[in-house]
Amino acid sequence: MKVIKSILQLPRRRMKNAGRLACEISAIILVLQITVTPTSAKTISTTHDLNLTLSSKLKNGLPVIARETPGSEIVHIEIGFRTGTATQTPARRAINPLTFETMAYATRKYSKQAIFALTEKYSFGVACKGGIEVSICEMETVKDYLPQALDLLLSVVTEPLLTDEDVNLVKKLKIAEFKNEEQDPEAHVNSVVNAIFYDRDHPFRLLPEEGIKQVETLTADEMRSYQRTTLDSSIMYVVYAGPKIGKSTLSMLEIHLGKLGKIERKLTPVPAPVYDPSNTSAFDHLPIPTAYIRMKFNAPSILSPDAATANVLFEILSEKLHEEVRTKRSLSYSVHAGTAQFSQGLGVIVASTSKPQETLAVIADVIRDLRNKGVTQDELNEYRNIFTTTYYLTLETHDALASALAGYQNYFSDAKMLYDLPRKLDAVTPADIQRVAKEILKNFRVGIVYDKDKFKSEWLAPIKALQ
Amino acid sequence: MIKCLVFLASSLLATSAFAASKTKNSSKNRPYESFKASNGLEILALPMAKVPLVTIVLVAKAGAMTELPETNGLTHVWEHMFFKGNKRIPDQEAFNKRIRQLGITFNGDTSAEMVRYFFTLPSQNLDDGLQFMADAISTPLLEPKELERERIVVLDEYDRNASQPGFDLNNIERMVIYGDKEYLRNPLGRRKLVLSTTREQLLGIKAEVFVPANCALIVAGDVDPKKLTALVNKHFETWKTPDQWKPVDRGLFPPFPPTVDIVKTHAQTQNVNMQITWNGPRVLFEKEDSWAIDVLIQMLQLRSGKFYHKYTDSGLTLGSGFTYHTQGRAGELILYSVSSPENASKAKAELLKEPQEWLTPNYFNKTQLDDVRRSMKISYKMELNKPSNFAKTLAFWWATTGLDYYDGYLPAMEKVTIKDIQAVIKKYLIGRPYLATTLLSPAAAKTANMPDNSAALTEKYLKNY
Incomplete structure (x- = not known):
């Protein structure tokens, strides 16, 4: 809780997107910036990873993906659900995070005290999180305690109690979390721009004030009933990362999840956020010494053929913004770009600055330059070098690996497509980059949080001129 | 996000001295x-x-x-x-x-x-x-x-x-x-x-x-x-230490001041943030105490424990804890909570009495102590699982405490007893001066009946800041 700046850190320029956007959107986001190396470096071989990744199905068809790491002492298991805030009606989007975050409090088999005792005795964690399109329950443990941890995880998933008492407690915590978003300018500017980026009924929209109202009115009965609808083998999957998966583990999964049925559901595709030329900027006054700027725009979804190109493009855009805004002109400490790829994609450009007029003008120049000139093959090769490192970092820990595999399982029903990304990214050409830049770097919605006496709306003109 | 990272980093460093070799000075x-x-x-x-x-x-x-x-x-x-x-x-x-x-x-x-x-x-x-x-x-x-x-x-x-x-x-x-x-x-x-x-x-x-x-x-x-x-x-090889070089030493800090209780309002604040800070062990001078403090922190985090039940599970606060940022030359022990304006006064009163509660019989027990020890060992394995991060953790310990401290950490944890924990509570918290701070919005200050009293200190310290 201590807010003191005890460590000063440069912006995470290279490791930025996943972390920053996760913080920004508070959801499970699939941002994979992965590629094979350019000509100067060795090519990533994914054969090894493919051989270690096993796909099977429980009797009811529920997929189980096992990524084995021989000799590993750690086991991470993620149970995913293709449900989230986006699959709820606008008036009850908050039911998803609230339900998932309460599930691990108590179950029919394990009382709250029993869960506390068990997790403390064996020192493992079991938690559930509700995301935008995907929600998860996961556990991590050392292999010796896998039977105990998995039994608890499966109980949390299949028979949570969601007691009135626990629901009320989590509601208070959730409201406090929404409020906290509003006191940090970095998080607050995200809400400010979201208010114009998403129309009132868009599935991805959940502003803090809307979330607070919804949480206040939701009941434990509604949540219990919602939770029952998540037990649907057609929207669930399991991803395991650890040593060779044992028969007993598969057997436990079969016993607890293998008999779950399928629920008929009508899946409505998420529409792209609509651009309204009459509503492209939003400002909120805070008497603070630096302006927080956040620009959002539509970008390729994870399902788009341009998803890989977009990943490279955003790395390039981010680097160029850093170079022009920070390195050459010292206009900002923190300036970067990123993308979040769901069934709809979005792009983000972020900057803090005490010179917003100049900063917005330079951002516009960088965008215009990228649209008009693109990049050379040599530049593209250099940017892709960074992806080599990012790719391997994705494979470094069990949880990151499970999460990456789960993302592909969710959107493509094929987790192994994770290993296909290097090939796709290697195929990206400078012409692809310029084409996608022209297509998506436009129709910006801009949110600004700053002192109203230090900002003029006409400074947004260079950005508006790019539409 | 930067703040997020900063806080996360400092929190982890404060409590994650999990990594250590199996025996002190046993380099193998x-x-x-x-x-x-x-x-x-x-x-x-x-x-x-x-x-x-x-x-x-x-x-x-x-x-x-x-x-x-x-x-x-x-x-x-x-x-x-x-x-x-x-x-x-x-x-x-x-x-x-x-x-x-x-x-x-x-x-x-x-x-x-x-x-x-x-x-x-x-x-x-x-x-x-x-x-x-x-x-x-x-x-x-x-x-x-x-x-x-x-x-x-x-x-x-x-x-x-x-x-x-x-x-x-x-x-x-x-x-x-x-x-x-x-x-x-x-x-x-x-x-x-x-x-x-x-x-x-x-x-x-x-x-x-x-x-x-x-x-x-x-x-x-x-x-x-x-x-x-x-x-x-x-x-x-061409990077050299200058002749006659000596490590910089800026001396010791002055004694901890007498108790001060500051309430400050800020319009941006949403929840009520309170913390009570005591002088704590400096690793270079009070190494053994820092081990007992770390175990105490872990014990208070246990959700089966009385602290969690009283402050979090009951709904009295939106989150409370005890923390310590391990440093060589300074030590701050911080008891904190985030609460609603309605519960702020009660939470603060309870927090101020809390260390005394920790001395009551059966507040902590042997099972909890064993759980904490096991947890620290497992956390160490988890840390090792991410070498890209572990290198930074190792760097922190090398710079702030020295690697002997780090290498001996887990064995030292094994030896900490409930009596040791009670001893550090008495030494650093009971009857010791503290600095209490509360940060809240003007509206929350009215609800909580905690008026801003920071004007004089703001004038004294920040006028020419």
């Missing part, structure tokens, strides 16, 4: 190997070829603690200038290009007792990466023109901090606790000093703290320790 059981380079630079190698990456961390025993009132915040400026060019790579644009060529993800951080630079890159580029790090640390150009530009960037970082509602209260708190030596705990420094930084000042800092005898190089991941020393010698 440590997960890392240590060597000395020909120039005296300490090298730590953690071989773990999970993926074909290496992480290189260069850490210095430097930060606010090695500054003077007139140079406060300049070590942080130096950290920024590290990325601005050197004899081989003339400017930051060339520096950035080289970063891309080598596939480096990088960052740096500055705290009160440590400065770290860290690179992660494909292991096939280790040789080039080491040369890159060696050039940056040994031959920085510190061009006045670059410095002029970077100072503005640092100021934006400063302003981002100043945009947080707790900024002023944190500054007051530090000044109350550390008096005229407060700058030694303030890596961000003063705005006006940052703005007037000169090249000569930075060169002075370089000669004082960024020398091989005051630094360590940690390489983790896909690395062969046997080949590492030769590589380091090849690239770092």
